[in-house]
Amino acid sequence: MLMQKNTAFETIKGSVNDIAGQMSLKSLFHSIPQEVLQAGKALFWEGDATSHLFELAEGVIRLYRIIGDGRRVITAFLYPGDLVGTSLQERYLYTAEAVTDCKVRRIARKNFHDEISRSACLRPDFISLLCQEMAAAHDQMVLLSKKNAEERLCSFLLQLISREMTNAAGDLVTLPMNRLDIADYLGLTIETVSRTISKLAGRNVLVPTGRHDIKILSLKRLIQLSGNGDDFSLEKSHSCSIH
């Protein structure tokens, strides 16, 4: 049982960051100095002209849109190693805001695209990156369209695990964002998020240990409860072309 648990952890972890595509694209940012972005500060605003792309070196960023009255939809969280603003044209179509204190590297959009069109080997990586983003967007549509609160929460925790927001042992997940962020990402309310965590705790799937940490007791059950039908390892495979 314990054995199995560890195997499962192995299966999920370490699959996203070492994607071939991102690796070489990221080399564009290597020599660029890091900028600090304080928690809560915006990197750019929805509707602004797309002047720069960014590499997130440290911290977590939320991308969101506000509709009509104050309703906020978080369309994605970005983690260290992610690029910000790749899938954008003339205008940013979401606001990017630091969830935690961040460090980012910046490239002018024009430079980035010049480099891409100059280098034939960077280009497939770039397209690959766009396709990964698209795949993630599809997953999110499925989640929002058909999953219940519990499935959403479990799917979210699995995302965090696959992005290695964990301790060394891999069973303690860090939630860098607060409940409202999670709610706005999962299309729920803070109360439902909270209740769902409690319910999972009551069934010994996990134990919340402080505001920003959850200990996973059974990764296997978490995967079952995520409603991803076919097994979870498939889920990540389409965000990882080499492997």
Place this chain on the structure above:
Amino acid sequence: MLMQKNTAFETIKGSVNDIAGQMSLKSLFHSIPQEVLQAGKALFWEGDATSHLFELAEGVIRLYRIIGDGRRVITAFLYPGDLVGTSLQERYLYTAEAVTDCKVRRIARKNFHDEISRSACLRPDFISLLCQEMAAAHDQMVLLSKKNAEERLCSFLLQLISREMTNAAGDLVTLPMNRLDIADYLGLTIETVSRTISKLAGRNVLVPTGRHDIKILSLKRLIQLSGNGDDFSLEKSHSCSIH
């Protein structure tokens, strides 16, 4: 009042098909013979190796994924002029199925990408297309995450209008798909879709005239009810870079 109504129709229509990006990309398909795809038949299946890209010449196609038990999520409808399969890597990540009888043109994925990398002028168009798809996916996430049944339905009708699924006068909208398709696209049930249409009819926003046609009585109210906050013309602007 009538004047205003007509103006509004003008504002929305004719904005999507003449996008610069798609125009030149589509030239790749010009000389290729059309294939017929019967209503209900699949063009390709989720999980299959991505062998071809397609241009939809005639008809309507649904893209969907099935999760776990039989839950189906339609992630997009495609209309004449759209390209199918652009944002894909090694494997199709959704099934593409004809809603109505269709005509399509086919290009091998490899050829398509060869052409793209050869022609420096096609490339920005391709990237532009991917970004448009991304923008549409974002809109859909917002819809699924925060809109109620009425807002979803109205948003959907506005999409159909902007894709010119209308008569010459522009006030009679054709719904090529059935209620179940609409429900699976909007994250609702057929009953809720049906009830919502009836409710809008009761308020003289529209009149259903047969299974596949709805007459719009007040486009202005439809826009207001779509919950797109800022006005609707903004909505389409980010899917149209030149104009």
Place this chain on the structure above:
DNA sequence: CGACTAGTTGACATGAATCAAAACCTGTGG
């Protein structure tokens, strides 16, 4: 340590889902 904010829990309301039945188109054969 104390005050403030974030998170949890409870009671209740509600919009959409579910289950069931009636009405309706649509195509077919007499």
Place this chain on the structure above:
DNA sequence: CCACAGGTTTTGATTCATGTCAACTAGTCG
């Protein structure tokens, strides 16, 4: 041209999951 059979859509009654409002509790930071 009409009657019927099939599926699709609409409508109705009821249930249920999640939202809302409100009170309470627990972290966190000065």
